[in-house]
Amino acid sequence: MALKRPRWPDGTLVVLEHVSRVLADNPLGDPHVRKLAAWLPPQYDSGATHGRGKRFPVLVDLAGFMGSGLGHVAWKNFSENLPERAARLVHERRMAPAILVFPDCFTALGGNQYINSSAVGRYADYLVREIVPFVDREFRTRAAREHRGCFGKSSGGYGALVHGMKYPGTWGAVACHSGDAYFDFVYRNDWPGALTELAKYRPKAFRAGRYDVLKMERGADRGLDDGRVRRFLEAVWRKPKLSFAEGHTLMILCMAATYDPDPRAPNGFRLPFNLETGELLPQRWRAWLRHDPIEMVGRHRDALRKLRGLYIDCGWRDQYHIHYGARILSKRLTAAGIAHVYEEFDDTHSDIDYRLDVSLPFLTRALS
Numbered sequence: 001m002a003l004k005r006p007r008w009p010d011g012t013l014v015v016l017e018h019v020s021r022v023l024a025d026n027p028l029g030d031p032h033v034r035k036l037a038a039w040l041p042p043q044y045d046s047g048a049t050h051g052r053g054k055r056f057p058v059l060v061d062l063a064g065f066m067g068s069g070l071g072h073v074a075w076k077n078f079s080e081n082l083p084e085r086a087a088r089l090v091h092e093r094r095m096a097p098a099i100l101v102f103p104d105c106f107t108a109l110g111g112n113q114y115i116n117s118s119a120v121g122r123y124a125d126y127l128v129r130e131i132v133p134f135v136d137r138e139f140r141t142r143a144a145r146e147h148r149g150c151f152g153k154s155s156g157g158y159g160a161l162v163h164g165m166k167y168p169g170t171w172g173a174v175a176c177h178s179g180d181a182y183f184d185f186v187y188r189n190d191w192p193g194a195l196t197e198l199a200k201y202r203p204k205a206f207r208a209g210r211y212d213v214l215k216m217e218r219g220a221d222r223g224l225d226d227g228r229v230r231r232f233l234e235a236v237w238r239k240p241k242l243s244f245a246e247g248h249t250l251m252i253l254c255m256a257a258t259y260d261p262d263p264r265a266p267n268g269f270r271l272p273f274n275l276e277t278g279e280l281l282p283q284r285w286r287a288w289l290r291h292d293p294i295e296m297v298g299r300h301r302d303a304l305r306k307l308r309g310l311y312i313d314c315g316w317r318d319q320y321h322i323h324y325g326a327r328i329l330s331k332r333l334t335a336a337g338i339a340h341v342y343e344e345f346d347d348t349h350s351d352i353d354y355r356l357d358v359s360l361p362f363l364t365r366a367l368s
Helices: 069-073 082-091 123-138 155-166 188-199 228-238 244-259 282-289 301-306 322-335 353-367
Strands: 012-019 033-040 058-062 099-102 148-153 173-177 309-315 341-345
Touching (some): 033 069, 033 082, 033 123, 058 123, 058 155, 058 353, 069 099, 099 123, 123 155, 148 155, 148 353, 155 173, 188 228, 188 244, 309 353
Parallel strands (some): 058 099, 058 148, 309 341
């Protein structure tokens, strides 16, 4: 859509304030009072009187890393935000009318993976135990898992996959665009850059000369922070903008806090690699792999079989190499007898919102 000149009803965007008990006293000190946006299709008010009228399925948008649901309802130049896209799809009768919900799950670590972590917060509980019931109370929803789905891209796609596996009583269908999978490809590729960035904050600056590596790595071989992670975080939290390297380092730390939390460790989590030598720490890496979707299929096959729809796609030029993980995921789903749709397209990881033209109609068909 090149020109923003829609000729169809645009629906209604509502922004509510939600007070969370789940996020109160979260370890990062992030806000527990948050804005929650919801888009109501044009049909929502048709024939409604005194709060009565037709009820609608619900689709919950899970934003990717460094994003928030509120960002998906903001104005976009020469393109569509998500409510505009949904309005067009409904007008074209490609998508059944549905309520779209945009939670704010941003954190001081740049986001989260929509799972519970003692180092980040209970964001799975926030969605399942608070946001879903709150939306069902506030709007005319079809308040059953058969009519409720979630979708997202990147970390949001990962979150949708994991919620489909772990919370089958809440979600009836999920869609994953370029969601994190095959962690050996997705994350380990970014670790060398993160090591280099964190080395700027090590306790003792590097000096040319001899080094005793065994002494130098003390503590680092157990995935513990020697102070550089904390100094890095405090530095980036004070900066007006982050460099590309800082953003990717923050992402790695966010994943460590999500996948391997440890209340006894500095910062509340362990690191998967030796900070000085870059060596993978097998015990720590196993903690990450327990959360890898390609490893989770076998443990959650029964829940996945209950889904009314499972959609996955990825660009075959994804710069984070996620298409390899998506292919493995599809292969393992097929081997487990789990019905799903897997598609690829000629693009990267970036600026692929147009793929929602495929997934949103898919979800509303599955949840109608």
